[in-house]
Amino acid sequence: MKTLVINSGSSSIKYQLFDMTDESVLCSGVIERIGEKEGVLNHKIAPDTDKAEKVSVEQPIPDHEVGMNLAIDLICGENGVVKDKSEIDAIGHRIVHGGEKFSKPTLVDENVFKELEKVVPLAPLHNPGHLAGMRVTTDLFPDVPQVVVMDTAYHQTLPEKAYMYALPYELYKEMSIRRYGFHGTSHKFVARETAKVLGKPVEECNIITVHLGNGCSMTATEKGKAVDTSMGITPLEGLVMGTRSGDVDPALHALLGRNKGMSLEEVDTLLNKESGLKGMCGMNDMRDIHAAIEEGNERAEMALAVQTYRTKKYIGSFMAVLGHVDAIVFTAGIGENDAIVRERSVEGLEALGVKIDKELNDCRASEPVKISTEDSAVELWVVPTNEELAIARDTLAVVKS
Ligand code: AMP
Numbered sequence: 001m002k003t004l005v006i007n008s009g010s011s012s013i014k015y016q017l018f019d020m021t022d023e024s025v026l027c028s029g030v031i032e033r034i035g036e037k038e039g040v041l042n043h044k045i046a047p048d049t050d051k052a053e054k055v056s057v058e059q060p061i062p063d064h065e066v067g068m069n070l071a072i073d074l075i076c077g078e079n080g081v082v083k084d085k086s087e088i089d090a091i092g093h094r095i096v097h098g099g100e101k102f103s104k105p106t107l108v109d110e111n112v113f114k115e116l117e118k119v120v121p122l123a124p125l126h127n128p129g130h131l132a133g134m135r136v137t138t139d140l141f142p143d144v145p146q147v148v149v150m151d152t153a154y155h156q157t158l159p160e161k162a163y164m165y166a167l168p169y170e171l172y173k174e175m176s177i178r179r180y181g182f183h184g185t186s187h188k189f190v191a192r193e194t195a196k197v198l199g200k201p202v203e204e205c206n207i208i209t210v211h212l213g214n215g216c217s218m219t220a221t222e223k224g225k226a227v228d229t230s231m232g233i234t235p236l237e238g239l240v241m242g243t244r245s246g247d248v249d250p251a252l253h254a255l256l257g258r259n260k261g262m263s264l265e266e267v268d269t270l271l272n273k274e275s276g277l278k279g280m281c282g283m284n285d286m287r288d289i290h291a292a293i294e295e296g297n298e299r300a301e302m303a304l305a306v307q308t309y310r311t312k313k314y315i316g317s318f319m320a321v322l323g324h325v326d327a328i329v330f331t332a333g334i335g336e337n338d339a340i341v342r343e344r345s346v347e348g349l350e351a352l353g354v355k356i357d358k359e360l361n362d363c364r365a366s367e368p369v370k371i372s373t374e375d376s377a378v379e380l381w382v383v384p385t386n387e388e389l390a391i392a393r394d395t396l397a398v399v400k401s
Pocket of ligand 1: 212213214215242284285286287332333334337338
């Protein structure tokens with residue numbers, strides 16, 4: 001079964017074609033600057049092998065249709081990894097916000113389009129791009145089953161006490177204002193991969209997954225189901241991220257409006273694009289921050305301290321939520337590669353049964369690695385995430401059901 005996974009944004013489309021017989025990636029690519037003067041498509045054949053090849057196309061890409069057609073020509077053309085479009089068996093779409101309607105991956109039909117349109121006000125930066133990509137692929141592949149896999153779906157099992165904001169109830173009823181959580185595909189995948197290395201069914205595991213990438217979030221999974229998460233109605237709440245603030249006092253908008261004359265739009269941009277690590281020290285890549293700390297940059301040290309302190313606070317609160325915890329698991333760009341961030345995120349938690357082994361922790365993981373001491377009551381792991389593979393697996397499961 002060949003499954004194409006698509007992540008269609010407002011001005012970019014990322015794709016990967018999997019051969020699901022062995023879950024290998026046949027090709028992958030990124031189309032960027034859709035709608036701008038000059039667009040670009042970078043296509044890779046067999047990207048994870050030593051036979052990897054790269055093809056770049058630079059030309060105006062006015063819309064998603066032109067971009068997707070360019071990619072399809074490379075995937076299915078004369079030199080493509082498949083010889084014909086008909087060899088693609090299923091298509092999976094990553095959707096950031098599924099609102100309250102979608103609690104599981106779902107086969108695309110007209111009703112799915114309508115429901116996702118309704119959610120646009122909750123994710124105005126993401127969902128229109130997803131819908132544009134879905135329209136193009138349903139036109140190009142009318143006979144191929146297409147599945148939407150929502151970042152919010154995994155967290156639809158949160159209990160009311162975890163997802164409700166303490167706001168007038170009418171706002172929930174009228175506008176669906178509640179916490180949704182994001183990175184769900186990653187948290188679900190990593191929790192399941194962790195259960196495998198723990199040697200137990202996920203339904204018997206309590207796991208805290210700590211996704212630290214450019215975006216950062218944490219989820220508490222109890223007996224296989226998400227019961228709390230750090231992100232909220234948007235992916236801004238919670239942990240400190242590359243350019244996003246995470247938790248701030250909700251009075252901040254009013255304060256900046258009154259005292260600095262900032263509009264709501266300006267505060268929104270400030271919190272999403274100019275805050276987080278970048279806001280504190282001018283850098284949002286953790287590798288640059290470590291290099292700057294080495295050179296004595298105090299603001300870089302402060303940014304690292306604020307980020308890891310916030311992560312530790314959330315770990316502590318999710319330990320309280322779960323009571324018993326089998327494993328705390330780090331994943332994504334920072335979580336998989338950064339021993340210092342991992343160590344600082346759990347330092348001082350020994351009394352809660354969390355003991356990191358500094359030698360084991362000194363790793364960059366492409367496979368699951370245990371990083372806790374033998375006598376740690378809670379196991380610590382690094383487990384690589386793979387959201388595209390997770391979407392491909394979910395897509396196949398829906399198509400086969
Ligand atoms: P992601 O969003 O999961 O792709 O993660 C991207 C982020 O991971 C980058 O912005 C970096 O901050 C971080 N990152 C990637 N590689 C490393 C590394 N070797 N050490 C520390 N941080 C890394």
